[in-house]
Amino acid sequence: MEHGKCENCDGQLTGRVDKRFCDDQCRSNYHNRNKRKSERVIAAVNRQIRKNRSILHRFCPNGKATVRKERLLDAGFSFQYFSSIYQQGKLAYYFSYEYGFAPIVEQSHSEGRPIEKVLIIQYQEHMKGKFDPWKY
Numbered sequence: 001m002e003h004g005k006c007e008n009c010d011g012q013l014t015g016r017v018d019k020r021f022c023d024d025q026c027r028s029n030y031h032n033r034n035k036r037k038s039e040r041v042i043a044a045v046n047r048q049i050r051k052n053r054s055i056l057h058r059f060c061p062n063g064k065a066t067v068r069k070e071r072l073l074d075a076g077f078s079f080q081y082f083s084s085i086y087q088q089g090k091l092a093y094y095f096s097y098e099y100g101f102a103p104i105v106e107q108s109h110s111e112g113r114p115i116e117k118v119l120i121i122q123y124q125e126h127m128k129g130k131f132d133p134w135k136y
């Protein structure tokens with residue numbers, strides 16, 4: 001009796017109807033490949049957060065700094081990825097490990113327009129475990 005195809009090698013399956021693979025070899029190849037795929041995703045996100053951390057560290061060597069958004073983007077920063085969040089009133093700080101930034105807008109008098117900047121800070125003990133996603 002024939003039914004379905006092996007999810008690993010696309011070979012025709014025979015035998016039990018609920019079979020997904022030819023044999024144990026195909027089963028383990030399939031699961032190894034998928035594991036590698038998810039590990040690649042995790043590694044890529046971790047790489048970006050590490051990169052973000054080193055950029056924030058570079059721009060904020062002394063605990064606190066204000067930098068234009070473009071300067072971080074030019075350095076390869078991604079605002080999409082972060083490892084934790086700390087909310088203080090209306091301001092959210094997005095952390096890459098122990099360095100965090102909050103988006104702010106400052107009015108520039110010389111340029112006559114609002115400028116998007118980031119306020120960079122270092123992690124402090126009092127920020128630990130304070131975030132409640134249902135509160136905001």
Ligand SMILES: [Zn+2]
Pocket residue numbers: 006007008009010011021022023026
């Ligand atoms: Zn197979």
